[in-house]
Amino acid sequence: MTKPPARQESRNQVRQILAVMNRHGDVISDAVDGTVELRDAAYNTGIDALVGINALMPFEEGQYQLNPRIRSFLSEQLAQYSAFQALTRISEQIRGARTKWRELVHIKESGDLRDMAAIEESLGYTVNEIVHFTVQNLVLLNTQISTDYGNVETLKAKLRQNDFYGTGVKNLGAELEQLEAFTIEIDREALSKGLHSVRHMVNTRIRSRLGVWMSRLNDVQATISKRLFVARKIDSELMYLSKAVLWLIRNPTRNGFEVNVDEKVDAALLRPLAIKVRPQVDVSESGVSVQEVFVNAIQRLKPAPNPWEKKETVTPQYVLSTGVTEIVAEMTVSDVLVEELVDALYESDETFLSVAQWKPEKRAAHAIDTESWLLYAAGQLHTMGMHIEFTLAERQGGIFNDVFEDVMVSLPESEVSELEAA
């Protein structure tokens, strides 16, 4: 779904505003702690730009303060609350939500549904606001209480803050009751009016969480009413403990303190370091147990370096040639004989040559018997493409295999015709 052009425009503006704030983040971070003043040219440009988008507001001559909405957003983010920071009231939002709800009911009854979606969306935002404010209020209360109102120094101020938050809790409680009544009303009416999506939204976002909020608020109230009593009897050391812990929580980026320590410092601050005591064996002693210790110690030693051990010297290596030598396979006598036979075939006028009659002396000289020769040569000649013909011996009674005594070899027919043509 594409956004309507008007929204597209406002999204561009959001991007621009955030870009300006991003560019001048240092000015904003300075402004969180108080006012910023005009300084050098670059800084002043930042201030001007931020004033231009209303992120900074002029405070006094040459002094600027952060937009309170941005400040509250940042302090919520960092959980850093100022003293007597008020809880955000949600009555206004509840009233707004109620009006929008009435309007939705009216639209549904009149049947003119044109503005329905827009109002429903707006009610959704209001509900979100209520949820956000309530959760933030609870976080603020929890932080203040768990840190013993650490943002003020004196007990008097703490007691006043306790009182202040006590009232705040009462108000918040009343508002939560209002909110509950409102959700019950929607729950009932929505069914009869057929506004199921609104009912679902309110039930899931608010009603399901009301119980948890109430119980947390009750807990805060119980703590607040107990707190004064505790604060009064608290030991100074426990007060220090609370404050040190508060410091740790409020300064998540700092690790410690720079303190001046002179040499006459309290021994208690120095954590004692263990001095390891390890017995050593007197080597001049003798005896079984001492012997055992020695053997163990020797076994744990690394082997001693051998001074006579020759180290292989590594000689540098040079490339003499990158060519590849061709290795010709040496031919066996049988292969040579076969080659010669083929050559003879080409050269002689005879069409057939007898393999068995081929150079018997040479074969005898190399102890190649006729049977092996015939078998080997016939196979080789056949693979070379020669035409071979077996000369069969006469069949004898009782033997059913044919036995050959000689092989006649001739050139293949194709070559014969070529030769003839030549």
Add this chain to the structure above:
Amino acid sequence: MKAQTYRSLLDGNYICPVAFKREYEFLIESGNEQAADKWLGDIDMRLARSGTDGAFFMAQKLPSAADAARIRDDFQRYRDVYGPAHRMMQIIRCGKDEFTLTPGEYIQLAELNQAINESPTLESQLRGLQTVIRDGGAKFTNRELLKRLLEHLRNDGYLVLVNVNTEMYQTTGKVDQLKSVLTFLAENTDIVGGVTEEDTAADISLFDAEEPIGD
């Protein structure tokens, strides 16, 4: 006993009646304290004691510049050195009103666990410590996390487990050291402002508990 006591001292332990009962009893017998001090004196150490009746421990005879530097370093890294113990002790204090961070106090896991389960405020504080506690993590239940918190303190020597069955812990003499650090912080930094007598005497009416909200 003497050898065992001296060994414990050399190991950097705080000899208190809770964690090192027999060693402590040996040291408070007449003459033994002086003897131990003299013995440690030969290696340029001395027998120190927190307060007049606190734990015994071994300290430097004459603190040197290096020792001062070590203290400075400890405070620069306060978050890692003392921060975890302080934060855990604060949780125990919030969960147990009568806890005063003194040696010999009893802490029962079940009791503390109940206090934490009853208060979402405390629970969120405990959950904030889940990365600080040794072997802690988000996956553990409150009770498991609390058990690990107490075991963390026990391993660091601040607590001992006195009854395995009831999971009862007791603070040792070492917690005095945590208090010394706090006092030093109060005197030397601006984070902790003291409470004056005038403040505590102020008469301000207590804020009374109202009827619970939402009933």
